[in-house]
Amino acid sequence: MSLYPIILSQSTFKHKDSLKYPFEERGLQFGDGIYEVIRIYHGNYYLFQEHVDRLYRSAEAIKLNIPFEKEELSRLLLELIKRNKMTSDGKLYLQVTRGSAPRDHVFPKGVTANLYAYIEDLPRNLEALENGVKTISIRDSRWENCYIKSLNLLPNVLAKQEASEQGCYEAVLHKDGVVTECSSSNIYLVKDGKIYTHPATKNILHGCVRMAVEKFAKDLNIPFIEESFTLDDIPSADEMFLSSSTSEITPVIQVDDIVIADGKPGEITEKLQEAYVKDAKIEETKTKQMM
Structure with a gap:
């Protein structure tokens, strides 16, 4: 870059x-x-x-x-x-x-x-957006005020490095099995047409794209439930995805050795991606530049 x-x-x-x-x-x-x-x-x-x-x-x-x-x-x-x-x-x-x-x-x-x-x-990571990414799970060892976007990121750095060394895109953080977020993104689980994600407490960063995801879900009549899920819930997930300013809305197709559903991006995730592209005026801007 x-x-x-x-x-x-x-x-x-x-x-x-x-x-x-x-x-x-x-x-x-x-x-x-x-x-x-x-x-x-x-x-x-x-x-x-x-x-x-x-x-x-x-x-x-x-x-x-x-x-x-x-x-x-x-x-x-x-x-x-x-x-x-x-x-x-x-x-x-x-x-x-x-x-x-x-x-x-x-x-x-x-x-x-x-x-x-x-x-x-920073070009868009179309490979990850279209095909999804693999992740690992790791214990959340950060401080108790993660809602503050502070410079104290060493635990995040170490978690992301561990994911990288294992050939993965992200590290899914958890406290005693309860999933909080990822090292540099928020994380979501889809089950029975509903989106589950950790409540916006002091234990997670209140992501700007996370707020956009909530709005998109509401517009699409998809239940957005601020309720924690656990590592034990992941094997039965229909879809998973993560969000951040640099990752946009990226499908998660694997956590550790667990493949999510059929290992492909899910329908709800794709609908949210479409809403993101529209809201950010990405395709509209491209069209104007080509004319």
Whole structure:
């Protein structure tokens, strides 16, 4: 993936090669910060306001003062797209930390938060979307406030690495057999025409695409039930799928050695994918570009 050259640092646009933070940076030393990943289709953010709103909720949860109001930050992020002349599919990574200060566990006084954002190309993973992915299950060892999109991601990284080493796309996390989510996505089980997923508690990230999935299900008259399912429920599942900003709505065809139904993406998953494509205006944008 190619990194676009212009970086948003605080309220200034800089070339990526000129951006250097002091080594005493709380995000680096404590994981004391938050982040967002926003999907881009043909140069347009998808679920933009939802991501910005969640960023500010995460900031409030860890008592971090973002140095801009929502409207100003939104304007800067839109300007970042324009300055990079970005018109392809990609993603924005946005991070805010408590700032740079001498190392001390206690919050520093009089320090301004460090904020930066950058854009990368990210083509849609059509292979995974069309054919589904394999996953493993692994114990959820994360902290109790996963609803905060914080920088404390080491358990997620280790779980994702384990999945990768086993030739799988994702790691399905569970607490004593109760499935919570995946290392970097929300997870769903379909049974008898109903969608089941873990309730939006502090134990999972309240995904922006997850909220979209709930809306799509409602529009399609598919019951969306916020009720935990277990590893023992997986062998009898009719379908499974996961969702995130970078994975969209991806069918899950296997968990560990368990093949889901016939090992192919299910009907409900495909209907949700169609709704996603329509909502994100993916096909519409492609058509306009071809004309």
